[in-house]
Amino acid sequence: MMQLDDLDRAILRLLKKDARLTISEIAEELGRPESTIHFRIKKLIERGVIDHYTILLGPELRPKKTALVILQVETPIIEDFLERYVNHIMRTLSMLPNVLFVAKSGKDTVIALLGDETEEKLNAFIEENIKTLPTLKSVNVYPLDDVKKGEELVGFLVEV
Amino acid sequence: MMQLDDLDRAILRLLKKDARLTISEIAEELGRPESTIHFRIKKLIERGVIDHYTILLGPELRPKKTALVILQVETPIIEDFLERYVNHIMRTLSMLPNVLFVAKSGKDTVIALLGDETEEKLNAFIEENIKTLPTLKSVNVYPLDDVKKGEELVGFLVEV
Incomplete structure (x- = not known):
């Protein structure tokens, strides 16, 4: 260091x-x-302390409503398949433009940050594209109502 | 728009x-x-589409281990105090350098992204600084083990 x-x-x-x-x-x-x-x-x-120079996108391009979702994946009868299921869900989520962040936690949990223009659109997206994913055991949705620290993160993550 | x-x-x-x-x-x-x-x-x-120009910090300055924590705050007997409890917790968390992101979800839930150099340090931080916060009903910790999309977010959020 x-x-x-x-x-x-x-x-x-x-x-x-x-x-x-x-x-x-x-x-x-x-x-x-x-x-x-x-x-x-x-x-x-x-030395790579500065990785690169970039721009932060302003409020106009940022989704107005964001939510964190915690997806628990069902453990299959053949346990070796769990990793495949999880990877499949992560890949699928990563390709969706409304999905800003995707990570794995532990063996069976996927965490994603979602954003959309309105609460209605975001909820519809969750119903249609998230809750319908196969092999899910549970989906917990946490709308982010008031960001106290790190608010600009959405302007950093959003795709153009 | x-x-x-x-x-x-x-x-x-x-x-x-x-x-x-x-x-x-x-x-x-x-x-x-x-x-x-x-x-x-x-x-x-x-027009503010470009909010500002910035730098992304490289891996060296980024915490190696990150975790998401979901804190549920106990509803007090005098319900009006809930908002105060939640705000107090958010303010406290925001001041800690290991806390990269803090948001409120619903009336009683606080979500935070934490980071530290090693898993041991991160766990110690959670035990000592998070689980000891007063008025908490539950603390769920989700270590981020493998980030598939938005990986650079930590380089954006980390403080110098």
Whole structure:
């Protein structure tokens, strides 16, 4: 693990807020020479601390309603099939544009973050595309009503 | 809702992958004049379709182990206190650096995404900082073992 000092962290924090800041703007903000800032950013990129530069999409393109679903997959008679069932469900979910995030938890649980324009559309999507998936034992739906931390995550995950 | 055409979407997709691309690189990639690309990006920023430019942090700074927790809050005898309990828990969680995301679901449920360097540290954090929160009725922990879609989300949410 690379050692990051306060200057590295200060640079990363500024770039997270606005990655279009120029070297000289960052230098001025942090009261350091431009050559130092230039060198530090170069190193942060080379070492992969900065993975890449990207854009965050604004509210207009973000789904207005999101929900987390927790899917428990039925354990089949032939237990070896469980992994196949789970993988099939994860693959299917991943291909749907309304599905922003898919992960496996333990052997038999799939967690997904869903989004749509309205509550009605989101519920219809869950009824038609999620609850109808084969081999499910249970589906728990948690609408995200009020996000306190990490709200912008949807603008990061949404596809264009 | 602003209408986005294919060119807007193509520009957004390129910038999501690498926001350091120059106007002339995007123009060449998409086979359009630089003036067109310049104008489109200007409009996308003005209208807030591009919220801001940012960096994605690489694997080194991302917690290696993540888990989703679903906290159900006990309904107090004086029901009006439920909202206060829930808000208190959300505020407390939001202040912890290992907590990447916090949202409310329904009246009595709080959902949080947690991360730490190792499974042991993450479990210790859950035992010491989550399960000890007052007024909780139940805590369900879902370790995220294999992320199939949206994997980079942790690099977006992690604080520096």
